[in-house]
Amino acid sequence: MLLKSPPTPMRKPFIAGNWKMYKTIADARALAHGLRSKLDALSDRDVVVCPPFTALAAVAQELQGSSLRWGGQNAHWEREGAFTGDISAHMLADLGCTYAIVGHSERRQVFGETDAMINKRMHGTLAAGLTPIVCIGETLAEREAGKTYAVLERQIKESLAGLNPASTVVVAYEPVWAIGTGQTATPDQAQEAHAFVRKQYAGAYGPPAAQALRILYGGSVKPDNSKFLMEQPDIDGALVGGASLDVESFSKIVRYNL
Numbered sequence: 001m002l003l004k005s006p007p008t009p010m011r012k013p014f015i016a017g018n019w020k021m022y023k024t025i026a027d028a029r030a031l032a033h034g035l036r037s038k039l040d041a042l043s044d045r046d047v048v049v050c051p052p053f054t055a056l057a058a059v060a061q062e063l064q065g066s067s068l069r070w071g072g073q074n075a076h077w078e079r080e081g082a083f084t085g086d087i088s089a090h091m092l093a094d095l096g097c098t099y100a101i102v103g104h105s106e107r108r109q110v111f112g113e114t115d116a117m118i119n120k121r122m123h124g125t126l127a128a129g130l131t132p133i134v135c136i137g138e139t140l141a142e143r144e145a146g147k148t149y150a151v152l153e154r155q156i157k158e159s160l161a162g163l164n165p166a167s168t169v170v171v172a173y174e175p176v177w178a179i180g181t182g183q184t185a186t187p188d189q190a191q192e193a194h195a196f197v198r199k200q201y202a203g204a205y206g207p208p209a210a211q212a213l214r215i216l217y218g219g220s221v222k223p224d225n226s227k228f229l230m231e232q233p234d235i236d237g238a239l240v241g242g243a244s245l246d247v248e249s250f251s252k253i254v255r256y257n258l
């Protein structure tokens, strides 16, 4: 009898823009409007923008009824409470968000967020019915010290602790040395790290969940390198910072193979 190997699962490409602390409400509206006109027709990939909290309602209005989705750049785990300055995942859901970034390296490095805190944010995001985009990645010093895989292993274990394998999360591998520096990981470096992440995930949550997991690469993704990154078997999409702030450059990244 001929034994067939199982079919390779199709992971829908996922491209998300992290607008960080940029864009007034009017500028965010214009950017969302421009992206909608360029990208709305694409149904074979997921496109998500994560504006600053102040512009979410305006962006939601601009994108309502389109194929584009929007999300928060962070999310608090409690539904409400005395947490001055934070925004809950429940509040993001109220704005029509479907995603929230958690554990971005800027949150880890500038604001001292820990894996334990990020884990709470991930669970709170899921409890609010959103999909978390959980960011992990090593610093330059960690890479140079040969600690990349140990760091990724710890971040996956602790940031995702207690995850139900039936829940949908997106993981973003973002080497800190590549974020906002113009120094992109090579496709081979990124693929190697993504394959490691998928293997770790399979060990913790089982091979089917790992095969379905979408792993994004983030770190100086630009129109001229997105295609080469996306060609790698374990790279399922991109989390884009600087280049997501402009209609032309983000649209080119989303249309990497068109």
Ligand code: PEP
Pocket: 018, 020, 174, 178, 179, 180, 181, 182, 218, 219, 220, 221, 239, 240, 241, 242, 243
């Ligand atoms: C990011 O902020 O997640 C990011 C990857 O930034 P950049 O694309 O600017 O490196």
